[in-house]
Amino acid sequence: MEIRLRDPERNLTVKGPMSITKLLRSLDLNRESVLVIRDSTLVPGDAVLADDDVVEIRPVISGGSR
Amino acid sequence: MKCRVCRQPAVIDIRRHNANFCIDHLVRHCRQQVERAIDEFKMFGPDDRLLVAVSGGKDSLAAWDLLNDLGYEADGLYVGLGIGEYSDASLHHARTFAQQRELKLNEVDLVSEHGFGVREAATATGRVPCSACGLAKRHIFDAATVAGNYDAIVTGHNLDDEAAVLYGNTLRWNVDYLGRQRPVLPATNGFPRKVKPLVRMGEREMAAYCVVKGIDYLVDECPMAVGNSHIGYKEALNRLEAESPGTKAAFYFGFLKNAVDRFDTRIETDEMQRCSSCGAPSTNDVCAFCRLEHRVTSAATLASPQPVAISTPANETTNGSS
Numbered sequence: 574m575e576i577r578l579r580d581p582e583r584n585l586t587v588k589g590p591m592s593i594t595k596l597l598r599s600l601d602l603n604r605e606s607v608l609v610i611r612d613s614t615l616v617p618g619d620a621v622l623a624d625d626d627v628v629e630i631r632p633v634i635s636g637g638s639r
Numbered sequence: 640m641k642c643r644v645c646r647q648p649a650v651i652d653i654r655r656h657n658a659n660f661c662i663d664h665l666v667r668h669c670r671q672q673v674e675r676a677i678d679e680f681k682m683f684g685p686d687d688r689l690l691v692a693v694s695g696g697k698d699s700l701a702a703w704d705l706l707n708d709l710g711y712e713a714d715g716l717y718v719g720l721g722i723g724e725y726s727d728a729s730l731h732h733a734r735t736f737a738q739q740r741e742l743k744l745n746e747v748d749l750v751s752e753h754g755f756g757v758r759e760a761a762t763a764t765g766r767v768p769c770s771a772c773g774l775a776k777r778h779i780f781d782a783a784t785v786a787g788n789y790d791a792i793v794t795g796h797n798l799d800d801e802a803a804v805l806y807g808n809t810l811r812w813n814v815d816y817l818g819r820q821r822p823v824l825p826a827t828n829g830f831p832r833k834v835k836p837l838v839r840m841g842e843r844e845m846a847a848y849c850v851v852k853g854i855d856y857l858v859d860e861c862p863m864a865v866g867n868s869h870i871g872y873k874e875a876l877n878r879l880e881a882e883s884p885g886t887k888a889a890f891y892f893g894f895l896k897n898a899v900d901r902f903d904t905r906i907e908t909d910e911m912q913r914c915s916s917c918g919a920p921s922t923n924d925v926c927a928f929c930r931l932e933h934r935v936t937s938a939a940t941l942a943s944p945q946p947v948a949i950s951t952p953a954n955e956t957t958n959g960s961s
Contacts, residue, residue, distance in 0.1 A: 580860050605877040608651075608846050615650040615850055617640045617659070633846040634877070635696055635860055636800065636869040 574626040576600075589624035596622065597630075606634050651847050654884035662851045669848045672839040673705045680822045682834040687790035689713040689834075692780050693744070695732030695857040697849045698795030702837055704854060706793065707742065713793065718779050719748035720772060721756020725862055732857045745787070747779050755935040757863060763938040764931065768863035771931060778928035782919060784831035791832040799842035801835070802887040803872040805894055818902035821895070828911040829920035841887070842873075 576585040576596075587596065593616060597604050609616040610629045622628060640649040642661035649659035653668075660668055676682065683689060689706060693699040693715040706713040717733045719726050730746070737744035750756045753775075755763075760771030784792040801820065808816045826832040837845065849856050864870065879886045913919070914926035921927070 579858055580865075603874075603877050603881050605843060605880050606874065608843065608850065610850060613850070613853075615662075615847055617649050618652050619640045631846065631850075631858060632860075633697075633843045634799070634870055634873050635698070635842070636803065636864060636867065636873060 574622050574624055574628065577627075577629040579629070580632050589626060590621050592621050593618050600630070602630065607632055650851065651844075653841070653844060655841065655880075655888055657884075665844075665847060665851055669701075669840060669844060670705060670709060673702075673836050674709065676822065676836050676839045677834075680834075680838075682823050682836055683711075683791050683832070685710070687711070688788070689791055689793050690745070690780075690784050690787060690789040691715050691793040692776070692795070693717055693733045693736070694795075695729035695736075696795070697846050697854070697856040697858075698797055698800075698837060698842075700732070700736050700795075700854050700856050701845045701848050701852075702793060702795040703736070703742070704740075704852060705848075706836070707740065713742075714787075714789070715742060715744040716780065716783050716792075717744055717746045718776055719746065719750065720775070721748075721750040721758065722861065722863060725859070726756075728859070729857050732855060735855060745783060747783060749775055749779070753932050755932065759938075760931060760935050761863070763935040767867065769867055769869070772863065774927055774931060778919065778926070780833075781830055782917075785829070789831065791826075791834045793834050793836060795837055795845075796835040797837040797840045797842050797845055798887055798891060799873055799876070801838055802876055802891045803869055805891055806872045806876060807868060814902050818899065821899060829913075838891070 574587050574589045574591070576587055578585065587599075591599075593609055594604070597607065597609075604618060608631045610631055611622075611626060616622070616628065640652060640659045641647065642649045642664050643658040644664040644667075645661060647661045649661055651665055652659045658668075689711055691699065691703040691706065691713050693703055694717070703713060703715055715733065715737055717730060719730060733744060736742075757768050757772045757775070760775070761768040764771060780792045780794075801822075805817075805820060807813075808820065822835045822838045824830075824833040848854075876887050876890075910922060911920050912922070912924070914921040914929055915924050916929040917926060919926045919928070925933075
């Protein structure tokens with residue numbers, strides 16, 4: 574599957590099928606800090622991604638001046 | 640994973656609430672949480688005119704969207720901070736959102752109206768960019784709210800923002816800041832009412848709300864903020880949240896319930912005066928923003944090339960001096 578990551582922008586190819594939980598763990602990402610998006614739709618945490626999926630892992634943490 | 644409400648397929652789990660939601664019920668959940676915050680903290684009434692500070696990011700656009708959906712009269716305020724392509728992109732997202740919904744967006748540009756941007760301010764003061772950015776935005780938010788006769792300025796601070804600020808202020812025991820960390824600051828001493836209707840919403844929920852509502856927000860982080868302590872505090876709290884869902888909410892709302900009044904240091908009216916430069920309320924003769932503006936623009940004048948007279952070679956002087 575193709576994985577798009579942000580901040581910094583980069584792409585990864587990961588062998589599927591793989592669960593969201595396992596994918597985030599393999600990338601050392603905290604599920605509280607990201608959303609997984611496929612075809613402009615949120616992918617729930619218990620979903621399994623197929624080998625031909627294209628997904629974006631979008632960070633949700635932001636923060637500059639308060 | 641099924642929606643807690645309708646048992647249809649869910650798109651998100653919110654562990655703090657021990658709940659999964661489908662798209663429709665995620666939107667409903669967000670509206671309910673915002674309504675609850677407005678009511679619980681007595682933020683504003685149905686007839687109040689609101690000014691929403693919008694950056695083009697997820698939280699401010701979601702706040703504006705939710706308030707309009709809930710029937711409030713809410714205009715937007717965008718502040719251009721002079722951060723190059725990032726500011727261009729953020730303005731584009733704010734304008735697009737406003738145009739699509741036929742909402743009024745007020746715009747203030749720091750560079751064209753005050754002669755400096757956040758980068759120049761950081762260089763001139765030797766402090767982190769976020770410090771000057773926050774000072775400039777607060778000043779412009781206050782001034783625009785008062786000038787436009789709005790009843791309150793709305794910011795998109797969410798639960799994660801508030802918990803991270805509280806964490807940082809507690810680690811350093813910044814007691815003056817702790818006393819002011821409330822979801823509502825009443826209008827006082829010439830300052831407008833300030834409200835944060837997203838305090839019951841997690842950052843992940845806000846991003847999810849934007850995705851399901853089709854709100855095209857600026858995802859990229861401000862280049863000036865990357866690696867700052869605030870983001871570090873959020874990451875630390877998210878590690879705790881992952882282990883124990885509800886930690887951030889317990890930390891922040893527990894503070895509001897049990898501790899914030901102990902740090903109340905609001906300045907009495909007779910200690911306030913008007914800035915001799917801009918007229919804003921201030922504890923000093925010149926307000927912090929005008930002092931910053933003067934410092935930055937003075938530094939820029941000193942640093943920029945100045946026209947000088949071409950010196951005449953000593954052996955060509957006519958008066959004998961050299």
